[in-house]
Amino acid sequence: MKFSQETLLRLYYDMFRIRKTQLRIESLYHLDEMKTPIHLCIGQEAIAVGVCANLNKYDYISSSHRGHGHYLAKGGDLKKLIAELYCRETGCSKGHGGSMHLVDTSIGHMGSSSIVGGGIPTGTGMALAIHMKKQNCVSVVFFGDGAADEGVLYESINFAIIKKLPVIYIYENNQFSVCSRVSARQAGEVVFHAVAPEYMFTKTVDGNTVLEVYEAAREAVLRARNGQGPSFIECKTYRVRGHAGAGSDAKLGYRSAEEIGFWESKCPVTVFCEELLKKGLITQNEIQDMEQDIDLEIDEAFRFAQESPLPKGEHILQYLFSE
Amino acid sequence: MPWSKIKPELNEPDFNNVTGKDKRIIPYADAIREALDQALSLDANVFVMGQGVDDPSGMFGATLNLHEKYGKKRVFDTPLAENGLTGIAVGAAIGGMRPVYFHNRPDFLLLAMDQIVNHASKWHYMFGGAVNVPLVIWACIGRGWGSAAQHSQALQGLFMHIPGLKLVMPATCYDAKGLMLSSIADNNPVIILEHRYNFRHKGFVPKEPYRIPIGKGIIRKPGEDITIIAASYMVSEAYNAALELSKDGIDAEVIDLRTLRPLDEELILTSVKKTGRVVVADTGWKTGGITAEISALIAEKGFASLRAPILRVACPDVPTPAGYTLEEAFYAGILEIVTAVRKLVKCKERADAKKITLK
Numbered sequence: 027m028k029f030s031q032e033t034l035l036r037l038y039y040d041m042f043r044i045r046k047t048q049l050r051i052e053s054l055y056h057l058d059e060m061k062t063p064i065h066l067c068i069g070q071e072a073i074a075v076g077v078c079a080n081l082n083k084y085d086y087i088s089s090s091h092r093g094h095g096h097y098l099a100k101g102g103d104l105k106k107l108i109a110e111l112y113c114r115e116t117g118c119s120k121g122h123g124g125s126m127h128l129v130d131t132s133i134g135h136m137g138s139s140s141i142v143g144g145g146i147p148t149g150t151g152m153a154l155a156i157h158m159k160k161q162n163c164v165s166v167v168f169f170g171d172g173a174a175d176e177g178v179l180y181e182s183i184n185f186a187i188i189k190k191l192p193v194i195y196i197y198e199n200n201q202f203s204v205c206s207r208v209s210a211r212q213a214g215e216v217v218f219h220a221v222a223p224e225y226m227f228t229k230t231v232d233g234n235t236v237l238e239v240y241e242a243a244r245e246a247v248l249r250a251r252n253g254q255g256p257s258f259i260e261c262k263t264y265r266v267r268g269h270a271g272a273g274s275d276a277k278l279g280y281r282s283a284e285e286i287g288f289w290e291s292k293c294p295v296t297v298f299c300e301e302l303l304k305k306g307l308i309t310q311n312e313i314q315d316m317e318q319d320i321d322l323e324i325d326e327a328f329r330f331a332q333e334s335p336l337p338k339g340e341h342i343l344q345y346l347f348s349e
Numbered sequence: 350m351p352w353s354k355i356k357p358e359l360n361e362p363d364f365n366n367v368t369g370k371d372k373r374i375i376p377y378a379d380a381i382r383e384a385l386d387q388a389l390s391l392d393a394n395v396f397v398m399g400q401g402v403d404d405p406s407g408m409f410g411a412t413l414n415l416h417e418k419y420g421k422k423r424v425f426d427t428p429l430a431e432n433g434l435t436g437i438a439v440g441a442a443i444g445g446m447r448p449v450y451f452h453n454r455p456d457f458l459l460l461a462m463d464q465i466v467n468h469a470s471k472w473h474y475m476f477g478g479a480v481n482v483p484l485v486i487w488a489c490i491g492r493g494w495g496s497a498a499q500h501s502q503a504l505q506g507l508f509m510h511i512p513g514l515k516l517v518m519p520a521t522c523y524d525a526k527g528l529m530l531s532s533i534a535d536n537n538p539v540i541i542l543e544h545r546y547n548f549r550h551k552g553f554v555p556k557e558p559y560r561i562p563i564g565k566g567i568i569r570k571p572g573e574d575i576t577i578i579a580a581s582y583m584v585s586e587a588y589n590a591a592l593e594l595s596k597d598g599i600d601a602e603v604i605d606l607r608t609l610r611p612l613d614e615e616l617i618l619t620s621v622k623k624t625g626r627v628v629v630a631d632t633g634w635k636t637g638g639i640t641a642e643i644s645a646l647i648a649e650k651g652f653a654s655l656r657a658p659i660l661r662v663a664c665p666d667v668p669t670p671a672g673y674t675l676e677e678a679f680y681a682g683i684l685e686i687v688t689a690v691r692k693l694v695k696c697k698e699r700a701d702a703k704k705i706t707l708k
Binding site: 086088117118119120121122123127129131136137139141144146147148149150151152153154155156158159165177178180181182184185188344345346347348349 | 394396422423427428430432433434435436437438439440441442443444445446463464467468472473474475476477478479480481512513515536537
């Protein structure tokens with residue numbers, strides 16, 4: 027597949043922006059001003075970006091506790107994301123959600139669940155709504171290997187196949203659920219085989235290679251838009267940071283520093299950047315300009331968050347029910 | 350919004366007085382079915398799902414043959430996968446549909462607690478009001494014929510505990526229709542807990558669509574001496590208990606809560622202020638159940654009105670046994686209500702009161 031320079035640079039920019047946002051969150055987290063658990067997707071940016079580059083504003087995505095990347099890749103408002111981490115009234119969830127519960131309905135992000143696997147059936151249900159309303163949209167569900175342990179995955183996929191729903195399951199296999207390896211929880215490639223490749227489009231890709239993710243997602247999205255039903259894409263990747271919080275968790279001893287180092291060398295952002303440089307598609311100056319733009323945008327988002335008002339305790343009952 | 354065209358009705362005009370030529374009397378299941386029929390025809394976003402909704406018995410008749418009229422895309426059978434399918438219903442609601450998900454027993458809702466409690470009930474609040482979940486979950490509490498521990502649980506106490514859920518328990522044919530239409534029109538997740546014994550009722554049901562406000566109860570029988578508070582099938586028991594008690598000269602007021610959440614606190618407290626005595630009756634368990642909650646509410650906000658302790662009529666804290674002699678011991682009803690009331694109300698005619706013989 028041929029990619030225009032514009033597409034390649036856009037993919038890089040989006041990954042770089044997500045990475046830099048997370049690094050900033052991580053570097054400020056110790057100040058304890060963001061009083062919410064954070065689950066960084068450092069090393070997994072290629073998946074969110076490669077998939078979302080195929081989507082339009084009206085397509086839905088469902089995300090999880092590790093959802094900053096999905097939110098930004100789909101076009102979620104950066105200021106509102108940071109404000110939500112600061113638990114401000116101006117946050118995307120008005121300070122009611124925190125880092126694990128992001129939302130931006132204006133771009134089809136209808137809210138992320140921190141119950142592992144929780145977004146799988148709801149994302150499937152959004153595809154049912156699309157199907158029943160005969161909309162030309164798709165619903166993408168991002169979930170990890172922990173969620174693939176859950177029964178709702180199989181319940182949802184079965185239903186999506188029965189109804190031929192326009193849903194794309196993106197299995198981000200980052201190999202860990204907290205400290206538990208996927209190999210301790212799943213028998214080999216059982217998840218991939220259990221999702222019935224004979225009944226839908228399935229593919230396994232290198233989740234650290236944005237173009238591989240992009241191409242597989244493109245086919246899945248086209249099929250969904252053409253009424254050809256659901257798809258399942260396994261993106262193999264690695265969680266380089268700890269389950270939650272900032273920094274490396276190598277000191278816990280459940281995995282070696284060498285193992286983490288190996289995967290850091292496969293960083294989806296820097297490896298892609300090196301490729302672009304090698305092919306002469308980007309220059310060092312252009313990268314610096316990009317970085318400057320991103321830094322300014324992030325500065326502005328943090329300033330916005332820090333200066334925003336906190337929700338008032340007396341409004342605690344607000345939003346319990348919709349009128 | 351098509352739903353605003355349906356007029357709200359506060360009062361049921363003919364509770365327990367269904368005679369008259371111009372009164373259309375229909376069975377309970379038909380009342381629900383008519384509500385669904387009207388909702389499906391009124392709003393293209395409404396759909397009905399659930400295991401067996403299109404089968405020959407049509408969910409005790411409540412969904413009978415609706416799939417023939419509206420097609421299997423809008424009235425469809427589902428895999429049993431309760432948690433997954435509840436999440437799918439939640440997602441469809443987030444995507445702008447108005448699903449009505451049927452289960453023939455609330456016991457199966459326990460398989461879907463993650464999606465009901467962690468997702469449906471949280472979505473509006475957790476995202477600062479950005480997303481609505483207009484979802485109806487309907488389940489029918491079983492009773493009798495050896496239904497036993499896993500086919501007869503009255504789980505209203507569990508659901509009442511959860512902020513973000515509305516909980517509806519109709520008692521009459523009129524309410525079964527009006528509350529179903531209100532629940533479908535509501536922009537929040539609503540659980541309707543039906544009772545299998547309600548399906549024995551026939552009653553007056555107007556043909557045109559109407560809504561009964563969620564969060565408002567109704568006085569089924571006014572009285573001065575004591576307040577009996579109930580919901581769903583227990584309203585029938587309470588009403589009949591009140592009639593029995595009137596023979597003793599005890600004038601009991603019967604409150605039908607209609608919805609348990611939001612709870613009509615004002616109706617309860619106003620009645621207690623008048624009577625000063627309360628029996629709370631429920632089809633569920635006593636501990637941590639709705640009788641506990643309502644008693645606590647009265648103790649907190651209506652203590653000064655009380656002239657006697659609050660008494661509760663509920664099921665004993667054991668799983669439902671299957672055998673019919675044990676079942677008889679398990680279920681509380683008119684006899685227990687009458688006994689409780691008599692403990693609280695000193696009655697002139699008491700000595701002369703006939704011993705009631707029931708069951």
